[in-house]
Amino acid sequence: MALTLDPVHPPEAVPRTWRERVRRGLPRAGLAALCGVLLALSFPPYGIWPLSVVAVAGISLLTYRRTVRQAAWSGLLFGLTFMLWLLYWIGVIGKDAWLILSVVEALYLVLMAAGLALVSRMRWWPLWSALVWITQEWVRDRVPLGGFPWGRLAFANTSSPYTPLAALGGAPLVSFAVALSGTLLAAAVLTYRQRITAGVLVVAAVVVGLLGYAVPLPTAGQTVSGPAAARIAVIQGNVPHAGMDFLGRPMQVLQNHVNETLKLAAEVKAGQVPKPDLVIWPENSSDVNPYITPEAYAAITTAVQTIGVPVLVGALVDGPDNQHVLNEGIVWDPVSGPGAHYTKQHPVPFGEYVPFRSILMKYITRLQRVARDFYPGRTTGILDVGPARIGDVICFEVAYDGIVHDSVAKGGRVLVVQTNNATYEHTDQPDQQFAMSRLRAIEHGRSVVIAATSGISAVIAPDGSVVHRTKLATAAAFEETVPLRDSLTPADRVGAWPEWVLALAGLGSVAAALAAGRQRRRRGLPTKDEKTSTGDSA
Known part of the structure; x- marks a missing residue:
């Protein structure tokens, strides 16, 4: 099952003016923003976790075989609506802090959307797309200034069928499973005329979501030397x-x-x-x-x-x-x-310490409220x-x-x-x-x-x-x-390895897609986005 079928709609004529491009891009832009809202609603306090799968499917469809520029625009609207809603609580510190952090976090989703567009031209693209999600979370959790993990798919699925997978591979495995279900559903939508293929994809998406039920979870205390409860x-x-x-x-x-x-x-x-x-x-x-x-x-x-x-x-x-x-x-x-x-x-940047204090304090006087920086512990x-x-x-x-x-x-x-x-x-x-x-x-x-x-x-x-x-x-x-436990879960034993493997695989898939595109251009063949793009800029 190659999953590289053309979209079910025929390509449209390329619009000639910027007004036409904007007009044709508005529905896609609105859908991208809607996907961002749906993803935000999957997080607490709303906690409608199935919307996280729907949001992944939606942005996957919107970036499917688009140009990098088109996908990045969709990713920007998706990321901004998601982060502005999710991180609205930062506004307690200041509206500028909320806006700046939301924009910075959204930029990671812009890059992710571009990556989704690239890997959607490959065989087995739902798998590579799910891996690209993990690459985005992997980078965003670490860069800059130690990263900011808010908004990971796993954190919208802390009481869903996907949650037990955390015991096997931690939060990254939960995020990957959610993303894979979403991309498989997107592939099912694209192949809806091929009923058997679409049905298999839907079943696969559901099966991924149900795998967590096979993971046993402990409830009682377990001890080697000390008491089993306190x-x-x-x-x-x-x-x-x-x-x-x-x-x-x-x-x-x-x-x-x-x-x-x-x-x-x-x-x-x-x-x-x-x-x-x-x-x-x-x-x-x-x-x-x-x-x-x-x-x-x-x-x-x-x-x-x-x-x-x-x-x-x-x-x-x-x-x-x-x-x-x-x-x-x-x-x-x-x-x-x-x-x-x-x-x-891990002190919080700008909340518990001020990076580049000597420079920023000259321009942002409110940072004077952080009179002394928190010194990070080492143990x-x-x-x-x-x-x-x-x-x-x-x-x-x-x-x-x-x-x-x-x-x-x-x-x-x-x-x-x-x-x-x-x-x-x-x-x-x-x-x-x-x-x-x-x-x-x-x-x-x-x-x-x-x-x-x-x-x-x-x-x-x-x-x-x-x-x-x-x-x-x-x-x-x-x-x-409270039960006290000594035994380690598989996630404890493997540590960060699953995330590194998944993230690097996602990065490798993007690199492979770029290499394949360059090779086609050298051979003088049209790229797949040239065949299928509708030509709008949004």
């Missing part, structure tokens, strides 16, 4: 108000978390709830440096000693010099006080907190495959996500990040414990099911018995 308490102290100035007066956020911990301790003492084995506080739960602020140190110590078990405290502390701070999770013991700690490895977040060896990741780090993988591969028996989403409290961001945590649970066969200052705090089982979830903008404290 009772973990999560404290969500809440913040004075959402937005850029969520902290309120100094010590207020810290006192909120101290108060909720003391309330829990009183319930334990009264026999209303069992005593936990450990307690998790969120990122920035101490809004002042407890090492140099005696009141903060004393307040945390009182709370920890009253509950009587180790507490993981999130705090900003001084860095190696007066120009840097550290974003840390600190293990605070009721007897020995603060001890082991994890420092966030993985493996911490012993009571009976549990946890893999700690902080906030946006949950979006990065390598950081979460290392937290499990190096000994984490339960994943802990300390986060502070108070800036984005009334936006889509907390739901989008929560969905990523669900995928990580399945990918690594670990429970995920999320502690957020103002929500969403939660416990997610190793099979991705939600055990407990708090409401936004509320103070809360809850306990759950």
Whole structure:
């Protein structure tokens, strides 16, 4: 099945004027923008995951055997509508930040669309097209400044039939399966007159989507030496108000978390709830440096000693010099006080540090709000907190495959996500990040414990099911018995290899398509886009 049949519609005459080109291009442009909207709706908080498959099919049809310029234009409209909708929450920081980031992220989809057009001229083009999607995600997750993984197909499919595939090959395998289903459906549309071929393609797309049901997912604890479960308490102290100035007066956020911990301790003492084995506080739960602020140190110590078990405290502390701070999770013991700690490895550009500070500060005065840059940690977040060896990741780090993988591969028996989403409290961001945590649970066969200052705090089982979830903008404290696991999933064992293989294969397919086009031109033969292009510029 070569899947290189001509489109079912005959080529049209080439329009002569730019007005004609624009007029003929408007329907295609509108469809490209519509595909971007559909893809955005597949992500939380809407979570209509089948639309991710439809969107892939749509942009595949719009770029099928188009010229590179035509495909890039479709990709730009597709990427802009998708990213502007998906990342609207960035507007809390500033509309300019939202627009700039959306445009930058959309440019990757422009390049992807051009690649889709090139590989659509090859045999087995649905396969190569799906691989090109992974190439785009692979690059966008890393470049520039460490990348920005928001918008991966896998993150729209954190509770779909595709999700269990994460246990085999991580988020990249989920994205590939979604993309392959979409490109197969696009091929079915193009061959609809050949009913048997089209039917086979539809069945293949469905089968790819159902493969995840064959992947077994763990639910219970599993141990080699330590306990198989731990009772973990999560404290969500809440913040004075959402937005850029969520902290309120100094010590207020810290006192909120101290108060909720003391309330829990009183319930334990009264026999209303069992005593936990450990307690998790969120990122920035101490809004002042407890090492140099005696009141903060004393307040945390009182709370920890009253509950009587180790507490993981999130705090900003001084860095190696007066120009840097550290974003840390600190293990605070009721007897020995603060001890082991994890420092966030991947600070957020422009949010937690300013790249090219000496230049940009002259032109963007709002960056002065980031007075000191966050200094990146150099070690993985493996911490012993009571009976549990946890893999700690902080906030946006949950979006990065390598950081979460290392937290499990190096000994984490339960994943802990300390986060502070108070800036984005009334936006889509907390739901989008929560969905990523669900995928990580399945990918690594670990429970995920999320502690957020103002929500969403939660416990997610190793099979991705939600055990407990708090409401936004509320103070809360809850306990759950969480399974602890030592065994590694296939995704843990293979690490980043599946993504590299898939991405390089996609890159190779584009290179092969370019080489084939050059060879045809040397031989004086018309290229396939010359045969089938309708001639519009959009």
